Amino acid sequence: xxxxxxxxxxxxxxxxxxxxxxxxxxxxxxxxxxxxxxxxxxxxxxxxxxxxxxxxxxxxxxxxxxxxxxxxxxxxxxxxxxxxxxxxxxxx
Numbered sequence: 001x002x003x004x005x006x007x008x009x010x011x012x013x014x015x016x017x018x019x020x021x022x023x024x025x026x027x028x029x030x031x032x033x034x035x036x037x038x039x040x041x042x043x044x045x046x047x048x049x050x051x052x053x054x055x056x057x058x059x060x061x062x063x064x065x066x067x068x069x070x071x072x073x074x075x076x077x078x079x080x081x082x083x084x085x086x087x088x089x090x091x092x
Contacts (some may be wrong), residue, residue, distance in 0.1 A: 015051045018044035
C-alpha cells in the first residue's frame, strides 16, 4: 500500500505539512466542501499541537526533558494519592 493510500493517522504527517495545511485553512484557500478536508485540518492541528508540546525531533534534549517532567509529575501525583488513601484507610 502506497503512502498516499494510507489514512493520515497511519502514514503520519510531518510538522511542515501540518503547518502548510493550517496556513491554507486559515487563509481560506482550502475547499471545506470536499469530503475529508475537515478531517485533514483536524489531523494537521493535532500534529501541530503534539509537536509544540513534545518537540519535533525524537531524542532532542528538550523533548526528553518534557517527558521526564511529565513522568515525574505523574509519580508525585500517584505517591500523593496512595499516601492519602493509606492515611484514610488506617484511620478508620
